Amino acid sequence: MNAILVAILGLAVFVLGYRYYSKFIAERIYRLDPNYVTPAHKYKDGVDFVPTNKFVLWGHHFTSVAGAAPILGPAIAVYWGWLPAFLWVVLGTVFAAGIHDFGTLALSVRNKGQSIGTIAEKFIGRRGKILFLFIILTLVLMINAVFAWVIANLFITYPASIVPVFIQIPLAIWIGYAAYKRNVRMLVPSLLALAVMYLGAIVTAEVSWLQIDLVSYMGGEEAAGLFGLGSVSTAFMIWIVILLIYVYIASTLPVWKLLQPRDFINSHQLTVGLIIMYAGLLLTNPTISAPATNGDADTSWLPLLFITIACGAISGFHGLVSSGTSSKQLDKETDARFVGYFGAVGEGILALISILAVVTLFNSADEFTATYSSFNEANATGLGNFVEGAAVLAGGLGIPENVATTIVSIIVVSFAATTLDTSVRLMRYIIAEIGSEYKVQPLTKKHVATSVAVVSTAALVLIPEGPNGFGSGGYLIWPLFGTSNQLLAGISLLLISIWLKRRGINYIATLIPMIFLLFMTLYAMFVQVFFEWAWYAEESNLLLFILGAIIFVFSIWIIITSIQALSGKFDDELEKYRND
Amino acid sequence: MMLDKAKKLVRFYEEVLEMPHRTEVARELRDQDDMFLLLLYSEMIGIPNPVYYYTLELYPHIIEDFHDWHLRMGMDKSPLTGIRCC
Numbered sequence: 163m164n165a166i167l168v169a170i171l172g173l174a175v176f177v178l179g180y181r182y183y184s185k186f187i188a189e190r191i192y193r194l195d196p197n198y199v200t201p202a203h204k205y206k207d208g209v210d211f212v213p214t215n216k217f218v219l220w221g222h223h224f225t226s227v228a229g230a231a232p233i234l235g236p237a238i239a240v241y242w243g244w245l246p247a248f249l250w251v252v253l254g255t256v257f258a259a260g261i262h263d264f265g266t267l268a269l270s271v272r273n274k275g276q277s278i279g280t281i282a283e284k285f286i287g288r289r290g291k292i293l294f295l296f297i298i299l300t301l302v303l304m305i306n307a308v309f310a311w312v313i314a315n316l317f318i319t320y321p322a323s324i325v326p327v328f329i330q331i332p333l334a335i336w337i338g339y340a341a342y343k344r345n346v347r348m349l350v351p352s353l354l355a356l357a358v359m360y361l362g363a364i365v366t367a368e369v370s371w372l373q374i375d376l377v378s379y380m381g382g383e384e385a386a387g388l389f390g391l392g393s394v395s396t397a398f399m400i401w402i403v404i405l406l407i408y409v410y411i412a413s414t415l416p417v418w419k420l421l422q423p424r425d426f427i428n429s430h431q432l433t434v435g436l437i438i439m440y441a442g443l444l445l446t447n448p449t450i451s452a453p454a455t456n457g458d459a460d461t462s463w464l465p466l467l468f469i470t471i472a473c474g475a476i477s478g479f480h481g482l483v484s485s486g487t488s489s490k491q492l493d494k495e496t497d498a499r500f501v502g503y504f505g506a507v508g509e510g511i512l513a514l515i516s517i518l519a520v521v522t523l524f525n526s527a528d529e530f531t532a533t534y535s536s537f538n539e540a541n542a543t544g545l546g547n548f549v550e551g552a553a554v555l556a557g558g559l560g561i562p563e564n565v566a567t568t569i570v571s572i573i574v575v576s577f578a579a580t581t582l583d584t585s586v587r588l589m590r591y592i593i594a595e596i597g598s599e600y601k602v603q604p605l606t607k608k609h610v611a612t613s614v615a616v617v618s619t620a621a622l623v624l625i626p627e628g629p630n631g632f633g634s635g636g637y638l639i640w641p642l643f644g645t646s647n648q649l650l651a652g653i654s655l656l657l658i659s660i661w662l663k664r665r666g667i668n669y670i671a672t673l674i675p676m677i678f679l680l681f682m683t684l685y686a687m688f689v690q691v692f693f694e695w696a697w698y699a700e701e702s703n704l705l706l707f708i709l710g711a712i713i714f715v716f717s718i719w720i721i722i723t724s725i726q727a728l729s730g731k732f733d734d735e736l737e738k739y740r741n742d
Numbered sequence: 743m744m745l746d747k748a749k750k751l752v753r754f755y756e757e758v759l760e761m762p763h764r765t766e767v768a769r770e771l772r773d774q775d776d777m778f779l780l781l782l783y784s785e786m787i788g789i790p791n792p793v794y795y796y797t798l799e800l801y802p803h804i805i806e807d808f809h810d811w812h813l814r815m816g817m818d819k820s821p822l823t824g825i826r827c828c
Contacts, residue, residue, distance in 0.1 A: 487765075
């Protein structure tokens with residue numbers, strides 16, 4: 163199968179989805195009004211509430227939601243063959259993610275630009291808000307653990323990427339200070355920083371002593387490391403500890419000092435990466451070597467596929483961005499369609515190229531099957547395969563393969579590091595909020611909350627014994643991450659449905675993806691928690707069992723609440739709210 | 743013509759990337775302003791301020807800012823009877 167053809171097919175469905183389906187949703191379902199005074203105008207303050215051009219807002223929305231997750235999920239999910247992953251990314255984006263991102267934006271605009279959490283409190287009471295906080299808490303905890311492990315894994319596999327990644331930190335701090343203290347524009351300095359990083363990548367790809375390869379320092383993969391561990395496990399432990407120390411410092415600094423300028427550089431990387439990969443696809447014209455479906459899978463695609471690809475098909479995290487920041491900056495209500503729906507399409511385009519990079523990498527279907535021999539193996543090697551595959555595509559533009567591999571791994575590490583930094587910061591805020599909700603004063607302190615976040619992340623990533631030994635616990639929780647992300651999306655869709663029902667509009671377009679998501683999430687949780695991780699199962703894992711069981715209870719809770727809410731139990735409260 | 747379009751594209755790109763940063767810097771500056779206002783008029787909330795007599799001269803200049811501030815904090819009407827901005 164020709165990869166360009168598949169890409170064109172996917173892009174064509176995205177275009178049709180945007181052109182027709184989102185238009186239908188905007189006019190008939192969400193019923194956007196061009197004359198509605200948006201919060202950006204009503205509460206204009208020059209900081210949070212700023213009416214913004216829709217193209218600029220889309221660009222910002224897209225760079226906020228696109229990260230390492232829409233790359234990692236599809237790179238794992240091709241284990242079931244390229245076709246299921248392709249279909250879920252394309253149809254999920256058009257019928258679920260677009261509706262969800264667009265809907266949360268429209269809902270928030272009609273509710274003073276408030277976040278989904280606050281809207282949940284209004285719609286389903288204080289219990290809804292606390293439940294919501296706990297779900298986001300588990301979600302960010304998973305993100306921390308997964309991405310700490312992912313970065314450590316990439317550092318060990320591609321040691322040439324380490325020096326350029328660390329060079330980015332002082333460069334970002336310098337740009338942050340220059341912009342804040344001396345009001346210097348950021349574009350040129352950030353492009354210079356990117357050039358320095360990529361020059362660094364060219365040098366480290368060639369000069370072996372600049373590659374910080376901990377495993378070879380300890381005498382190779384078979385050698386013994388520290389504390390009776392093997393060398394690979396020791397390397398994982400060292401990198402994870404360094405990363406967690408870094409993230410502690412980074413997430414307690416003001417945002418403009420490190421996080422913002424680094425995001426600025428990373429946005430260039432997103433643009434560069436997408437252009438290189440799609441141009442490389444056109445120039446190399448590769449063939450898909452992976453099988454369309456995998457008949458010998460050791461784990462069924464149903465329901466795990468829908469959990470493995472979260473970002474890229476539908477992701478609850480996007481609702482937090484839609485309702486938290488974008489809704490406060492929407493100039494006209496009708497812009498929500500472009501910003502929200504097309505933002506989801508942008509993410510779909512990223513996930514699509516991630517699938518294509520992986521499935522065109524191998525010479526034959528047998529080679530693919532040998533690499534993706536089991537679901538655990540797919541979890542462990544997925545991202546590495548993406549890096550290799552993207553490097554082959556970049557090769558089409560004449561970039562030497564070792565340099566391309568280093569640059570792609572830098573891009574992925576940078577995305578993952580920003581995600582890690584943001585999610586540790588978010589976790590700190592949530593812990594503080596739970597602390598004040600339950601009147602536990604110490605938890606509201608910055609350093610106490612950050613310590614709780616970092617230590618619990620360390621426990622989650624280091625304690626579970628993954629199939630590859632110590633330190634490989636991270637990728638065991640990837641499905642759990644997907645589950646909590648989908649749960650969040652399910653609740654957001656529920657809130658949108660309640661909102662539509664109250665306006666007397668047919669809400670089937672949001673109800674169907676909601677039921678689908680909640681069913682798949684529950685199904686996946688049930689199988690994993692009670693058949694794989696429970697104490698009586700073969701590969702029992704108590705920590706994951708407890709975490710999984712907590713999320714499972716949340717899911718049930720939400721189903722019950724949703725039935726109550728949709729059958730009108732909270733209508734009185736809503737009526738009161740509507741009159742406010 | 744081509745150059746103009748390229749310039750426009752670069753400006754657009756820069757604006758997209760600067761948006762979140764502009765928000766953060768504006769927030770930081772606003773926080774500093776709020777702190778400054780607090781230092782000037784701490785007497786109003788019961789913290790003794792030896793230079794209150796002098797800072798009070800700035801009072802007419804801050805009424806507009808004060809109105810924005812209480813709206814920002816979610817209070818539709820002025821919370822202080824002493825400042826009748828609305």
